[in-house]
Amino acid sequence: MRPQKILIVDDEPGIIKMLETILRKEGYTVIGSAATGQEALDQIARHHYDLIVLDVMLPDTDGFQLCRSIREHTAVPILFLTARSGDLDKLTGLGIGGDDYITKPFNPLEVAARIHVQFRRQEQYQTAAAASPEVYRFGSLVIDKKAAQLWVNGAEITCPAKEFELLVFMADNPNQIFTAGQLYERVWGYDSNGDEKTVAIHIMRLRKKIEQDARQPALIVTLRGIGYKFVPPRAGQGEPG
Incomplete structure (x- = not known):
């Protein structure tokens, strides 16, 4: 089994060194780093990373814009680090494809723990996927669990890791x-x-x-005040698209 590769993107050398030290103590041996958005994109073009730790404030771009660019290349989990604690920034980060969010100042052990959970969840997901149907077909919606691919109306749809895992779970x-x-x-x-x-x-x-109409969802339904459920379409029902 190959070692898991982590990329840390932050313009503060002290934070990179601190996280590298903690992560190596936790057993992660392949750790890349970048101090700018362009360096990060160059690294991602050359290497396959399994998880990216991304600072929101960078000298040449902001982490939100960089996240959009990263999502054009990879769907691996992205963990945001930021000094901003407002809900708007958190929702922005998650809304553009981030998977998790930690506010500075932070305990580096918490970052390591969240990274560990991300990898453990991926392992559990892969084990569960092997024990259940590899492909779900709901009308024009196709979920290929083994290939981690989502298809709607015959077109492959980009889906970040955590979104895909949530969809598969439901x-x-x-x-x-x-x-x-x-x-x-x-x-x-x-x-x-x-x-x-x-x-x-x-x-x-x-x-x-x-969904055919995201404003009136028929597949992932909200039960107000209770929660969510996934409702597979019955034969003859409208298909997503």
Whole structure:
């Protein structure tokens, strides 16, 4: 099994050194770093990384714009680091394809723990995928679990890792109701601690990709005050597109 590769993007050498030290102690041996957005894109073009730690404030760009560019190349998990604590910044980061969010100042052990959870969840997902149907076909919606591909109306749709994992989890458990907190715990792998907004943003992004009308969703349904459920279309029903 090849070692997991992590890229740290931050313009503060002290933060990079601190995270590298902690991550190496946790057993991660392949760690790349970049101090600018362009350096990060160059690294991503040359290497396959399994997870990216991304600072929002960079000298040549902001992390949000860089995240959009990264998503053109890879769907691996992106963990934002930022000194901004407002909900708007958090929702912006998650809305453009980020998977998790940590506010500075932070405990480096917390970053290591969240990275570890991301990788553990991926391993659990792969194990579960091997024990269930590899491909789901819901009308024009096709979910290929083994290839980690999403198809709608015959076109492949880019889907970041955590969005895809959330969709697969719901497809694996059709017609079951889950609260936002339960989805966060089952898909992200740790207690919600008020992070229901993270789930809501990922649900919103998925709906834009798979629903015929994201404003009136028929596949991922909200039960107001309760939670969400995935409702597979019955034969003869309208298909997503």
